Amino acid sequence: xxxxxxxxxxxxxxxxxxxxxxxxxxxxxxxxxxxxxxxxxxxxxxxxxxxxxxxxxxxxxxxxxxxxxxxxxxxxxxxxxxx
Amino acid sequence: xxxxxxxxxxxxxxxxxxxxxxxxxxxxxxxxxxxxxxxxxxxxxxxxxxxxxxxxxxxxxxxxxxxxxxxxxxxxxxxxxxxxxxxxxxxxxxxxxxxxxxxxxxxxxxxxxxxxxxxxxxxxxxxxxxxxxxxxxxxxxxxxxxxxxxxxxxxxxxxxxxxxxxxxxxxxxxxxxxxxxxxxxxxxxxxxxxxxxxxxxxxxxxxxxxxxxxxxxxxxxxxxxxxxxxxxxxxxxxxxxxxxxxxxxxxxxxxxxxxxxxxxxxxxxxxxxxxxxxxxxxxxxxxxxxxxxxxxxxxxxxxxxxxxxxxxxxxxxxxxxxxxxxxxxxxxxxxxxxxxxxxxxxxxxxxxxxxxxxxxxxxxxxxxxxxxxxxxxxxxxxxxxxxxxxxxxxxxxxxxxxxxxxxxxxxxx
Numbered sequence: 001x002x003x004x005x006x007x008x009x010x011x012x013x014x015x016x017x018x019x020x021x022x023x024x025x026x027x028x029x030x031x032x033x034x035x036x037x038x039x040x041x042x043x044x045x046x047x048x049x050x051x052x053x054x055x056x057x058x059x060x061x062x063x064x065x066x067x068x069x070x071x072x073x074x075x076x077x078x079x080x081x082x083x
Numbered sequence: 084x085x086x087x088x089x090x091x092x093x094x095x096x097x098x099x100x101x102x103x104x105x106x107x108x109x110x111x112x113x114x115x116x117x118x119x120x121x122x123x124x125x126x127x128x129x130x131x132x133x134x135x136x137x138x139x140x141x142x143x144x145x146x147x148x149x150x151x152x153x154x155x156x157x158x159x160x161x162x163x164x165x166x167x168x169x170x171x172x173x174x175x176x177x178x179x180x181x182x183x184x185x186x187x188x189x190x191x192x193x194x195x196x197x198x199x200x201x202x203x204x205x206x207x208x209x210x211x212x213x214x215x216x217x218x219x220x221x222x223x224x225x226x227x228x229x230x231x232x233x234x235x236x237x238x239x240x241x242x243x244x245x246x247x248x249x250x251x252x253x254x255x256x257x258x259x260x261x262x263x264x265x266x267x268x269x270x271x272x273x274x275x276x277x278x279x280x281x282x283x284x285x286x287x288x289x290x291x292x293x294x295x296x297x298x299x300x301x302x303x304x305x306x307x308x309x310x311x312x313x314x315x316x317x318x319x320x321x322x323x324x325x326x327x328x329x330x331x332x333x334x335x336x337x338x339x340x341x342x343x344x345x346x347x348x349x350x351x352x353x354x355x356x357x358x359x360x361x362x363x364x365x366x367x368x369x370x371x372x373x374x375x376x377x378x379x380x381x382x383x384x385x386x387x388x389x390x391x392x393x394x395x396x397x398x399x400x401x402x403x404x405x406x407x408x409x410x411x412x413x414x415x416x417x418x419x420x421x422x423x424x425x426x427x428x429x430x431x432x433x434x435x436x437x438x439x440x441x442x443x444x445x446x447x448x449x450x451x452x453x454x455x456x457x458x459x460x461x462x463x464x465x466x467x468x469x470x471x472x473x474x475x476x477x478x479x480x481x482x483x484x485x486x487x488x489x490x491x492x493x494x495x496x
Contacts, residue, residue: 002389015391019381039333039424039480043322045384067336067384 002070006054007061007077020051023062047073103148103272106283112309113141113281115463116301118288118324119317120144121153122264122449123441125271125282126456127314127463132278134457135464140280142272143303145287145320149268152318155386155418156449157341157365157375159354161198161259162223163214164491168474169427170221175471176454177223177258183453189270191262192368198259198354199228199236201403203248207358210490211254224257239350244402248359259354261365267452291328296436298328312437312463316455319384319419321442330433332442333480334421338379339446340392342415344407346370355403358492362399371413374400378420378446386417420445427486430455430475431468439463440477446492 002014022043026036042048048067052075053060062081064073076082091097115131117124120142131137144150160180162173184191202208211227218225230242233253242250276282283305291313292300301310317324322334347370356363362376376399377392393415401408422445423429429443441459444451462468468476474486 002391022382035481040331041333041335043335043382045323048382050381065381067382070383070385070387 004052004063004072005075006057006059007075007080008059009054009057012054016055018053018055020053020060023049023051103269103282104276106285107281109141109283109286109303109306109308110281112311114139114311115314116140116308116310116312117142117314117316118301119151119315120148120272120282120284121151121316121318122149122268122271122452123316123444123455123459124314125149125268125275126452127316127441127459128275128280128282128456129271130457130460131464132275132280135460137464138279140275141308142275142280142282143286143288143301144282144284145317147284148272148282149265152418152420152444152448153264153268153452155339155341155416156264157363157373158261158264158367158449159198159259159363159365160193160195160262160450161256161354162450163198163200163218163225163254163256163259164488165210165214165217166486166488167217167221168486169488169491170217170223172454172471172475173450174221174223174258176451177260179453179457180260180262180450183262183267183270187270187274189266189273191266191270193260193262194368195258195260196352196354197236198256198356199233200254200256201233201250201355201357201359202252202254203244203250203357203359205251208252211252214254214491218256226255228253228255236353237351237355239406240355240403241405248357248402261354261367263368264449267449271456288324288327291438293329293435296434298435298438310437312439314439314441314459314463315433316441316459318444318448319421321421325433325440325442328433328435328438330435330438330440332421332429332440332477333424334443335382336384336419337381337422338383338386338417339375339420340377340379340388340396340415340417341373341375342393342396342412343367343371343373344410345413347372347410351404357399357403358490360399360402362396362403364400364403372400372407372410379417384419386419388415388417422446424480425485426488426492428455428475429477430459430472431462431477433477447488
């Protein structure tokens, strides 16, 4: 069982979470960035910032996870990144 | 033929088989450098050297020959897609598989037994009708069948699945089949190397020298080589290798997991797939049941397996064939799939004039090994992208001319 730490509910089984994809640099609201936002998602080898949802509590959070080792480095609520 | 075989069998000394040559020293310059020694790259090398007479070719492979996704796929060959462009392309691939053993003089164990995709809902049945009509229009063997015919095709299949996922019918694709993945790569490698293609294993690309809109040199861990043209076909690392040439690709990587059981007596003739259960099964010629279809739920570039996904695959397999519950698993693995937004590959030109792309093969690359190799070789030899590849151009994303095949993957991801 893989554990993901919810900033509200503490460490939980990752099966309780829904993956919502990478935090995007490009915005679909900006016409010049539309194609980038729609099709060219982040796909690094390394730490990726990504959206997750803890489904039972409907908590939306951000996780920093390494895409090669699968190690979760940090989790926090949006706009509350620890210093 | 039978007497030749008998004489061969009774002979006491046999000539050695003619293995794939060991890695030579790198030359300073090649007409074509193929990055990636998997099925696609080797097929392209075969067609370049055997059909187009371009023999000064190097295939660079970071690991060992055909050890990436060529070794990890679940060997499904089919052409039952949704769009006309895709069906035409994949149907050519199926035709090449049908004659490959003869063409290569190498038994790739191609077994055209038909593929059956199951529908558990009316919505799926409707999409099957669309795919069947498109397939007939292009000239492939495909039809929608009812539950009774499903039972006749696969007598051991559990049709009611506890009432949860009752099988309403299926998409029967008589052209579908399976082949030995390693043999496909080895067959191409053998013929390519006989015509002078150099296969460099343990040779990793570290970067490209770009001058204007052309790649001039390929930098590797064994030295730098000049390249007339470059073909990229590196499976799960396509995004990273393209970035070395300054090219961005619309790719996200997900692991796809699979496993095989211990060998059983033959009971499953056709390839069976269920998108609802995210599972597909095929019994190999050795009797092992290959179970695949589980993509990880989040982006990752590691080929580790997870218990969650393996349990999920086993659950789907047991719904379809409950009597497999005592069967042991022999091997399990994962491969990195380079998924595109529309579930179609990216083939043809890149922003660089002499750099060609054969990537974005996600979970559907093996079946296209011969046709992608043939058509990419044609592209490189003539400098012109053939009509059949044009819909797969990278620039389709800029003009929203997508080729949506999301519903036609063997198991939805």
